Amino acid sequence: MGDSDILKLGQRVIAIGNALGEFQNTVTTGVVSGIGRNITASGGAQTEKLTEVIQTDAAINPGNSGGPLINLSGEVVGVNTAVSESAQLIGFAIPINQVKKVVDDVQEFGKVRRPFLGVRYSIITPSFALLNQLTVDYGILLTGGDSSEPAVVPGSPAAAASLKDGDIVLEIDGAKITSEQPLVDILRKYDPGDRVILKILSGGTESTVSVTLGEAQ
Template sequence: MPRFRLIGKIKKKHLLITLLLVVGAIVYLYRAPIFSFIQDRLTLEIRTIREVVSEEGAVISVVEKASPAVVSIVEKKVILNPFSGPLSQEQGIGTGFIVNANGTILTNKHVVSDQDVEYSVVTSDGKQYEIKEIHRDTLYDLAILKVNASGLPTLSLGDSNLLKVGQTVVAIGNALGQFSNTVTRGVVSGVGRGITAGSVFGGQTQYIDDVIQTDAAINPGNSGGPLLNLSAEVIGINVAMASGAENIGFSIPISLIKPVVAQFESDGRIIRPFLGVSYYLITENEAQLRGLPQGVFVQKVITGSAAKKAGVRVGDVITKIDGKEITQTNSLAKVISAYNVGDSITLTVSRKGKILTLKATLREAPTN
């Protein structure tokens, strides 16, 4: 019995040596592809780590550059306390950002829509400035504010026409009206969306088309804050979040706003060409499903406006302006903004199945 056990041990030892020799031979013969595979795996992991670190570094850099130019919008109200009498109450209601060192600030119109209260801004270093002027845009949910200051930090305005779906973006704002300079990161989820925007703190609502959709969290109080690319350039003004949903926020493309800002800095007020209709956008999909023409369905015609004088009626669908089709990405607001006050335009209108051509002369938009 001991002899058989000894022979068994010897056989096992030989078998192990043989296996090691075989494995060694295989490794030697295929050493190049094996080493190449290991090298590729290590390179991929290192590259992935570098990309993550690089993107994190880029986001941190954006925040450091942009935050000093982001401000909180504060509303001051006088309330009546039955025991102590009138009390002054301040509440953070939104966000803005500085675009000119002499005190020009951009925000949303719905943030400062109440004309019976006083507004101020608080900078990232805690300084408070009373807002001296509020210029409200009639076309977009935009307000341009002025404060008496100089040497303020500013943000650069980028080109939202270059945006790509999936591109990384950063939002900064006064979340919930109390957490100033809150930072969130996400991507561009879509472009050319249409929404109805308003403030949870009260005020007006407005239909806005051609906005940017992002999954960067945009909370109440973020309205009016900047949406930034990784070059720390503003590519949108945060305007709304989808109620009843998560990670669906919207921003007004900055390329639509830049001409307004340039004109304001030149003339000291917002001058807008004005057609004078309230409308609902009929998208291509809706047009196909309902058998309607694609364009804007006119819900209201403003008395004395260019549209009224041209003969536009409620229920009309404006499909083209000077031959340019009205679509999600080529909105009525975008087309009109390319003209000047006093320009004549040709409207192609669908009315009860008939195609009409109407002439309109654009007027200046009312101040409020």
């Protein structure tokens, strides 16, 4: 197994798969043409958002999904998963480090574990900030619905950290929360039980708070 976190743009890669479900062990070559792409993949009536995927111009055809994307050292750096239907030589692979995390969880715990903060929120964009007269144009504004949907889930890690309705969470461990880098994508990098530092804006004052992430049920 390789390390997908150290891939570089322009790095040579090899895609292997069963092209069109008919031609077994088809090998194509190309380069890493994009890193950290967010795409929406569809298959039949189902769609799925894939985040932080690798883009490559190595030919990936229907039937190649699940095949390895390999570097020139023979290490698997990704799992081929999708191809653009509207353009040629634009394929995507799930980074192997994401796959490793899933495999490790299943082997150790018998399931995939997801971290949990316990907040309901609106994503802050420049237009949202202007409309709501906010002093920042990124982060998440903690806001709930009725009494059955509070901004901060009772008993959650966010509640233990004394977060409340109207607070703005700006960063997690220095990573800004934006529409391009949403909360769910940042949290995906952590495990339940990990301790993170939140930068928050509450009552016009910025501060930091330490939170131990829970496990999503």
